[in-house]
Amino acid sequence: MKLFESKKVIGLTAAITLLAGTLAGCGSTNGAADGGVEVATGAEASAETNEATAAPKESANDLYATIKERGKIIIAMEGQWAPWTYHDESGELVGFDTEVGQEIAKRLGVDAEFVEGEWDGLFAGLDGGRYDMIINGVEITDLRKEKYDFTVPYAYIRTALVVKDDNSDITSFDDLKGKKTSNSLGSTYADLAADLGAEVQNVDTLSETIDMVLSGRVDATLNAEVSFYDYLGEHPDAPIKIVALTDDASEVSIPLRKGEETASLREAVNAAIAEMSSDGTLTELSTKYFGRDITK
Numbered sequence: 478m479k480l481f482e483s484k485k486v487i488g489l490t491a492a493i494t495l496l497a498g499t500l501a502g503c504g505s506t507n508g509a510a511d512g513g514v515e516v517a518t519g520a521e522a523s524a525e526t527n528e529a530t531a532a533p534k535e536s537a538n539d540l541y542a543t544i545k546e547r548g549k550i551i552i553a554m555e556g557q558w559a560p561w562t563y564h565d566e567s568g569e570l571v572g573f574d575t576e577v578g579q580e581i582a583k584r585l586g587v588d589a590e591f592v593e594g595e596w597d598g599l600f601a602g603l604d605g606g607r608y609d610m611i612i613n614g615v616e617i618t619d620l621r622k623e624k625y626d627f628t629v630p631y632a633y634i635r636t637a638l639v640v641k642d643d644n645s646d647i648t649s650f651d652d653l654k655g656k657k658t659s660n661s662l663g664s665t666y667a668d669l670a671a672d673l674g675a676e677v678q679n680v681d682t683l684s685e686t687i688d689m690v691l692s693g694r695v696d697a698t699l700n701a702e703v704s705f706y707d708y709l710g711e712h713p714d715a716p717i718k719i720v721a722l723t724d725d726a727s728e729v730s731i732p733l734r735k736g737e738e739t740a741s742l743r744e745a746v747n748a749a750i751a752e753m754s755s756d757g758t759l760t761e762l763s764t765k766y767f768g769r770d771i772t773k
Contacts, residue, residue, distance in 0.1 A: 538737060538738050539738065539741055540609060540733075540734075540738050540739050540741075540742045541739075541741040541742035541745055542741070544585070544587055544609060544742065545585075545586070545587065547587070548587055548588060549582070549587050549588040549589065549590045550581075550582050550585065550587050550588075550589055550590070550609050550610070551590050551592060551607070551608050551609045551610075552578045552582075552589055552590065552591050552592070552608065552609065552610055552611070552612050553591075553592050553593075553594060553599045553602055553603065553607075553608035553610070553611045553612075553613070554574055554575070554578070554591060554592075554593060554599070554611065554612055554613040555593060555594070555595065555596055555599070555613055555682075556570055556591070556593035557593075557681070557682045557683075557684075558572075558613070558614065558682065558683055558704065559572065559683070559704070559707055559708070559711070560572055560573055560703070560704070560707045560766040560767060561573050561574045561613065561614045561701075561704070561766075562574045562575050562612075562613060562614075570591055570593070572766060573632075573762055573763065573765075573766040573767065574612045574613055574614060575591065575612075576762050576765075576766075577612060577631060577753075577759070577762060578591065578612045580749070580753060580758060580762075581612075581746055581749045581750070581753075584748075584749040584752060584753075585745055585746070585749060592607070592608060595661075595681050596613070596661040596662065596663060596664055596681065597661065597662040597663045599611050599613060600663070600732075603625075603732065603733075603734060604734070606734075609733075609742070610731050610732065610733055610742075610746075611731065611732050612731055614632070614634070614701060614729055615729065615730060615731065615732055616634070616665045616727040616728065616729055616730075617630070617727070617728045617729075617730050618665060618668075620668075621732065624735060625732040625733060625734065625735055626732070626733045626734070626735045626736070626739055626740075626743055627730040627731065627732055627733070628730050628731040628733070628743055628746045628747050628750060629730065629747050629750055629751070630728035630729055630730045631729060631730065631731070631750050631753070631754075631759060631772060632728075632729035632759075632763070632771045632772050633726040633727070633728060633729065633771055633772070633773070634701045634702060634703060634726055634727055634729060634771060635701075635702045635722045635723045635724075635725075635726050635727070636665070636666060636669065636699055636700070636701065636702065636722070636723045636727070637699065637700060637701070637702040637705050637719045637721070637722050638650055638653075638697060638698075638699055638719065638720050638721040638722070639687070639690065639697060639698050639699070639700070639705055639717050639718065639719055639720070640690065640696065640697045640717065640718060640720055641690055641691060641693070641716060641717060641718075642716040642717055642718045643716070644696065644697075644720075646696070647696060647697050647720060648720050648721070649720070649721050650669075650673055650721055650723075651673070653670060653673040653674060653675040653696075653697060654673060654674030654675065655674060655675075655676075656675050656676070656695075656696040656697060657675065657676045657677075657678060657694070657695040657696050657697075658670040658675045658676070658677050658678070658695055658696065658697050658698055658699065659677070659678040659679075659680050659685070659686040659689040659690070659694070659695040659698050660677055660678075660679070660680065660686060660698060660699060660700070661679065661680060661681060661682075661686075662679040665727070666698075666699035666700055667679070667699075669699060670697075670699055675697075678694070678695055683700060683704055683708060684708075686698040686700070687708065687715070687717060690717060691715070691716065691717065702719070702722060703767045703769075703771060705717075705719060706767075706768075707766075707767070710768075731746060754772065754773075759772040760772055760773075
C-alpha cells in the first residue's frame with residue numbers, strides 16, 4: 478500500500494472511532510435518565526451502574542436519599558427465627574420483625590425488600606453495602622456500638638437459659654463454666670455463654686440449638702425468653718425447661734453502618750419507630766406474635 482493511501486485509511490479509522498464514541502456517550506446518557514436504580518445482576522448490572530452514576534451528587538453520601546430514589550429499602554434478616562422472622566405454612570415470610578420492617582418502609586414512603594441469610598453473614602452484608610439495615614432482634618451491646626450506629630430501641634427482651642428437663646446440674650448462668658452450649662456464631666447469646674466459661678457449638682437456628690440440647694450433644698442453650706415461649710407453644714411436649722433469666726432486659730434495635738452516610742436514615746427510622754410506638758402499632762404487633770407487649 479502506498480503512503481498516501483495508508484494516511485487515508487488511518488484518517489478514516491479515526492473518524493469512525495470518534496463517531497462511535499460520540500454515539501455511545503449519547504446512548505449512556507439517555508439510558509441513565511430513563512429509569513430508577515434497581516437491584517440487578519448479570520446483564521442488568523451494567524445498566525444499574527450507569528443509572529447510579531447518573532444519580533444526583535447529593536445522594537452519593539446519603540443512604541436515605543439513595544433509598545428514596547431507589548424506591549425500596551433492603552432489609553436483612555434470618556427468616557428462621559420464630560416469632561421474629563420466619564415462614565408460615567404457605568411459605569410466606571412473616572413475623573414480628575418482618576412486619577416491623579414493612580411498617581417502617583411504608584412510613585418512609587418506599588417498599589421493603591427482605592434478604593434472608595445466616596446470622597453470621599448478616600453483618601458482613603451490611604458492612605459490604607449489600608443491605609441498608611438489619612431487622613432481626615438485634616440487641617445493642619457496647620461492642621456492636623463501636624462499629625454500628627443504632628436506632629432507638631423498638632423492643633426489650635431478657636435472655637433465658639434452657640436445659641433438658643432432667644438436667645439438675647445447671648440452675649444458673651454461673652453453672653455454665655466448663656459446660657457445652659449451642660448458639661449462632663457472633664450472637665449475643667454465644668458471646669454471653671463464652672464469657673461465662675462455656676464451650677460454644679455453632680448452629681444456625683433455634684430449632685437446631687434445641688435439638689442439640691435434647692440429643693445431649695450440648696448441656697444448655699441461651700436465647701430470647703420470648704423465643705423459647707413461642708417454641709414451647711408450638712412444641713408443648715418438648716422436654717426442656719428455662720432455669721434462669723437475666724435480671725435486666727436488653728434493648729432490641731436496628732443497626733446501620735456508622736457515619737454520616739446513614740445519619741438522615743437513622744433520623745427517619747427513629748421518627749417512624751416513635752410514631753409506631755405512640756399510635757399502638759408496635760404493641761399490636763408484639764401482642765400478635767408474642768402474646769405480650771415487649772415494646773416497652
